[in-house]
Amino acid sequence: MAYEVVELSVRELVEFIMRSGSIDSRFGGFDRAAEGARIHRKLQKEAGEHYRAEVTLAETTDVKGFTFKIQGRADGIFEEDGIIVIDEIKTITRSLEDMDEDSRPVHWAQAKCYGYIYGSQQGLDFIDIQLTYYQIDTKEIRRFRKSFSVVELEDFYLALLDAYIRWAEMQRQWVEKRDQSIHALAFPYKTYRRGQREMAVAVFNTIKKSGKLFCQAPTGIGKTLSTLFPSVKALGGGMAEKLFYLTAKTITRQAAVDAFTLMKEKGLALRTVTLTAKDKICFLDERSCNPDDCPYADGYFDRVGDVLYEVLQQDTVFSRENIEAIALENNLCPFEFSLDLTLWCDAIICDYNYLFDPLVALKRFFIDEKGDYVFLVDEAHNLVDRAxxxxxxxxxxxxxxxLKRQLTKTDKRLKEPLNKVNQAMIDLRKSCPDSRSRISREELGDFNELLGFFCFACEDWQKKHPDHPAADAVLELYFQARTYLKIAEFYDEHYITTIHTYGSEVIVKQVCLDPALLLRVRLACGRASVLFSATLTPLEYFIAVLGGEEETPRYELPSPFDPSKLGILLADTISTRYVDREESYTPIAEMIAAFAAGKKGNYMAYFPSYAYLSAVYEVFGERFPDIRSMAQERDMDEAAREAFLEAFDAENPETLIGFCVMGGIYSEGIDLKGDRLIGTVIVGVGLPQIGDERNIIRNYYDDKQGSGFAYAYQFPGMNKVLQAVGRVIRDEADRGMVLFIDSRFSSSGYRRLFPPHLSHYIKVRNAEDVRQETRAFWNEKEENE
Known part of the structure; x- marks a missing residue:
């Protein structure tokens, strides 16, 4: 009889089968894996030479047509008074006073599985199970121990497997159906676009070789389908377990949804889930993830199993709308339900943070061993600053x-550690020189320890004062402190600490200068990674800062569009440097008007800052009141953002010029095809605003490789420029123009950053030159037609 193989870790098995009760993230919901690992090593070392640490255990069991391969690592195994003891170490943030031996059934279950596997393999009749709890902030230890017969543990273990059978059978049937559909799936279009097949082959080979690929693929190639189609094929070929399509913005997430929809219309059977941020999908007016405040959190784990099992046999597309409808009908938290769906879906479409953010990452996938996951990182240029x-x-x-002012004399146990943190920050202020700030290359160990005691006091205080007027303020500051402590776990030579003072205010910040190593660790959680964008220029820079290595493969595709359809003008007679900006307002306004005079239509002009935009916009309005214009504003709500875009109608009876900010919501991710946008003006080289942190990054890369200005300012700036340029030509039918305004664009340092399809520019000196060249470009189009 052929058995279907199911591979699970002990933790995955027990947590899935034994979870019950309610969602409650008020306190103690932080993963402190690095600190926990350090404490494990400390306790294991203190246990002595007879203590065997990190013992790998595995068991293969045939049950009802399935071969279960269960594996895990016991924290410790030792012998005491002739009895073998399995030790399971847990680091916790809650008070040990609240713990009794039956507080965490899942912890016992995990240790009992280890006890059964070891006991049966060693031929034991009895074995002891010990839970060792270590309170992170107080360093207190509490242990519980129980004795079991191995027969008793075997019954428990087999009962867990038996409970999992229905899920295993459901998944077996689904994978068979899915893989058959993948094998029959052809590329959803009759032909590939130029460069599309080459990119798809590169992606497939990267997955096949369990590698990493950086790919610059200009607009028009069809990057989303070029990565998803070969990834789906790899999934069906057994080369991948799950696909993660990671994006920075909702609009690029939709591109993945559309690509999957297209393939499903061609016969693909695939379960997909789109994750939405917790705050956006929450049903409450004010999110509060605990059973006292949220009916969807109360008893969640008691209800979710049956609902999950039912919907997985009915639906394959789990969009935000679908998830919300199911959650409302079954009184479930929609966010937690979406996370539970990820365990059974083949493709997960989500924000970067679900892989990379240490506080938000999907721990159900990325906390233990690596998996056969494929990470497709869209618009990867955005990941640098996000990381x-x-x-x-x-x-x-x-x-x-x-917070101190909101507490009373009766809150002494919380006020004392609060006062110590406050005093420590006063001492840090006094340590700053006259510049009112200083930089430390070492982490503030003593300060971090005080924060740990403060967090412990918050947890203890909240349990005793749940209805206190300051409860929300305590919770908010607790989470901030926990976040700070989590980041402290990563602190190394790639970090600095800044202390800034403003009057009585003190801001202490741990600044990550170089996220490359941390990103590399996260990408190593999967089998293969493809990081792609239309603008990864220069590729060497992005490979260096996004966790690549010198030998990491890179792929650069040419634009698939006819370069003659994009007219490019370069006005290098105007300086947009900060000291010259006031003199540039009028000449720039005149050039924008001249640029739009060549053809009636929709245009966008991009500026490096709101201040520069506003100044030129005011001059433009005064000098050219007959030309319709509108400006992007700070903090536009969703309705205002949509109204701005909707104004760029292909049927506009008059010319429209939108004044926008480079790097903002209208400079990437928007898709204004055809006559919805026929030209863009790029004002300046897009350098990020000069500031302390940027200069620190500059100094770091100067010391590291002598490229400080390029890494901190020039490369990020040109990336914003190229993203804005990419708004003009969106498909092979488009035709349009770009006007670059800045004297620096003519320098060799910037010319080398222009991709080949933007190298055919014509230099212009003034507004009249711009007017003549634009008219010539559009007249040539009419003559050719």
């Missing part, structure tokens, strides 16, 4: 002082 944000953390002294 630095994810791996940095800051605290403000005013938050601690404000």
């Amino acid at each position: 630095r944000e994810m791996y940095s953390a800051a605290l403000r002294k005013s938050d601690f002082l404000n």
Whole structure:
């Protein structure tokens, strides 16, 4: 009889079968894996030479047509008074006073599985199971021990496997159906676009070789389908277990949804789930993830299993709307339900943070061993700054002082550690020189320890004062402190600590200068990774900062579009440097008007800052009141953002010019095809605003490889420029123009950053030159037609 193989870790098995009760993330919901591993090693070392640490255990069991391969690592095995003891170590943030031997059935279950596997393999009759709890902040230890017969443990273990059978059978039937559909699936279009097949082959080979690929593929190749189609084929060929399509923005997430929809219309059977941020999908007006405040959290784990089993046999597309409908009908938290769906879906479409953010990452996939996962990182140029944000953390002294003022004399047990943190921040302020700031290349160990005691006090206080007026403030500051401590676990030579003071305010921030190593570790959680974008220029820079290595394969595709359909003008007679900007307002306004005079239509002009945009917009309005224009504003709500885009109608009876900010919501991710956008003006080289952190990054890369300015300013700036340029030509039928305005664009340092399809520019000196060249470009189009 042929048995279907099911491979699970002990943790996966017990957590899935034995979970029950409610969602409650008020306190103690932080993963402190690095610190936990350090504590494990400490306790294991202290246990002595007869203590065997990190013992790998595996058991193969045939049950009802399935071969279960269960594996895991026991924290420790030792012998005491002739009895073998399995030791399971757990680091916790909650008070040990609240723990009794039956507090965590899942912990016992995990250790009992280890006890059965070891006991049966060693021919034992009895074995002891010990749970060792270590309180992270107080360093207290509490142990519980029980004795079991191996026969008793075997019954328990087999009962877990038996409970899993229905899930295994459901998945076996699904995978058979899915793989048959993948084998029959052809590329969903009759032909490949130029470069599309080459990219698809490169992606497939990367997965086949369990590798990593950086790919620059200009707009028009069809990057999404070029990565998803070969990845789906690899899935059907047994080369992958699950696909993760990771994006920075909702609009690029939709491109993946559309590609999957297209393939499903061609016969593909695939379960897909799109994850939505917790705050966006929550049903409550104010999110509060605990059973006292949320009916969808109360008893969640008691209800979810049957609902999950039912919907997985009915649906294959789990969009936000579908998830919300199912969750409402069954009184389930929609966010937690979407996470549970990921265990059974073949493809997960989500934000970067579900892989890379240490606080948000999907621990059900990325906490233990690596899996056969494929990571498709879309618009990878966005990951640089996002990664630095994810791996940095800051605290403000005013938050601690404000909380202190909300507490009373009866809150002494919380006020004492709060006062110590507040005083420590005062001491840090005094340590700053006259510049009111300083940088430390070492982590603030003593300060971090005080934060740990503060967090422990918060947890203890909250349990005793759940209805206190300051409860929300305590919870908020607790999470901030825990975030800071989590980031402290990564602190090494790639970090610095900044201390800034403003009057009585003190801001302490752990700044991640170089996230490459941390990203490399996260990407190593899977089998293969493809990081792709239309703008990864220069590729060497992005490979260096996004966790690649010198030998990492890279692939650069040419634009599939006819270069003659994009007219490019370069005005290098105007300086947009900060000291010259005031003199540039009028000449730039005149050039924008001249650029739009060549043909009636929709245009966008991109600026490096809101201040620069506003100044030129004001001059433009005064000098050219008859030309319709509108400006992007700070903090536009969703309705305002959509209204702005909707104004760019292909049937506009008059010319429209939108003034926008480079690197903003209208400079990438939007798709204004055809006559919805026929030209863009690029004002300046897009350099990020000069600031302390940027200069620190500059100094770091100067020391590391002598490329500080390029890494901190020039390369990120040109990336924003190229993204804005990419708004003009979206498919082979499009035709349009680009006007670059800045004297620096003519320098060799910037010319080498222009991709080949943007190298055929014509230089212009003034507005009249611009007017003549634009008219010539559009007249040539009419003559050719």
